[in-house]
Amino acid sequence: MVNQEAKTPRERYRAQVRTEIKDRAWEQIATAGASALSLNAIAKQLGMSGPALYRYYAGRDELITELVRDAYRSLADAFRAASARPGADVSTLASTLRTWALEDPQRYFLIYGTPVPGYHAPDDITAIASEIMAPILDAFAGLPSSDTAAAFDAHLEEHRDWADGHPAPAAALRRALTFWTRLHGALSLELAGHFTGMGFDPARFYAAELDELTAPRGGDAM
Amino acid sequence: MVNQEAKTPRERYRAQVRTEIKDRAWEQIATAGASALSLNAIAKQLGMSGPALYRYYAGRDELITELVRDAYRSLADAFRAASARPGADVSTLASTLRTWALEDPQRYFLIYGTPVPGYHAPDDITAIASEIMAPILDAFAGLPSSDTAAAFDAHLEEHRDWADGHPAPAAALRRALTFWTRLHGALSLELAGHFTGMGFDPARFYAAELDELTAPRGGDAM
């Protein structure tokens, strides 16, 4: 989307049709979920019939993989932009995540939802996934932390490869990890509709979870 | 499964075939996920061809709904059994949840995974869902709690319908809620494979999260 360096008119056209296909795919996914995505329906919407689409994507899997890649990149970009804002902190990231998720729940589930047992994401996608972790680590590395050594911190100190050379202490790593998992827990259950009918406000619960995530504790200060 | 009161031989046979169908469906779901569930394949495995299956289930949706119901009931039963064990506490429930989830990840995702946008679960299923909450509420109601009033607790006091008349204070309700969402966050990300390649032990992280869930805090004692 950024590098629109299309020299030949053919490449320009091809790129345009590809994004058009993805746009329709996102519409379908937003309304009916990823499992209901139909290449045929997309082709019809574009005015061309069926197999023409295979000139642009090798198949359903390749299209979905591309959408997953875009979703990851979108979230990574949102995080990067949010953390670049002056005065940005953990709370900024949290609200960015929630806003991004509510913007298109199915896009969120495309990343953090039910995985297909056989499928393994390509390397460049997992690279973007780790790119998402960086702003979170940054945010927690700058936060004052008076941790007592939780048992998990020591374990984490020996397995900090995923931090990708980030100089944060193990306690910050753990905080970044819990930031991720707890907010995912609250968010995915909300988006999946498991809170409907319970009455309380999901946004307040999310805020309460975030609050506990940032507030230092007394004894085992998290 | 419990009430095997099948009077007529026809009903006996019918019930047996229905469970046979569900067994094959579970096998397929465990290996290929719910989206790849094929009624035709199940019929072939049972030695009968295609449309015969519609005598037993009105369609794919009804079969999946039945599987979802069974999954909920299975988890509810596991929770009930675990909380009935002498010395059972919050940690017991947590390990029960994790064991149950690891036993069949796709069954877990059938409940807490990506929702189909249009679909709305029948009432009896949501009833079982609230039945799952009861043991958690019990466990936290019995735990000593020195909470300062978090803003969310007050909000929760006004929206405690979902607790279904449980006499636990709002603080316990919040703890039960966070128990659910945090463990779901850690568990679903693990099962979805988002921890693979990060190096650390998901079980230890799960234990650390549980630890913080049960340990009372200093200031705002959670």
Next chain:
DNA sequence: TCGCGTTCGTTAGAAGTTATAACTCCACCG
């Protein structure tokens, strides 16, 4: 014990889906 009706399983078929193969045709590049 015998018949009749319910239910089961079958085949046929419609309307979808993904995906491949073969063919036409136009646009662009040299």
Next chain:
DNA sequence: CGGTGGAGTTATAACTTCTAACGAACGCGA
């Protein structure tokens, strides 16, 4: 201005869910 490669087409195969119509078997009641 011609040749080539890419775009889009139809036809086809192999799937899927699901409906309709038919036959056969099973069991209940007389």
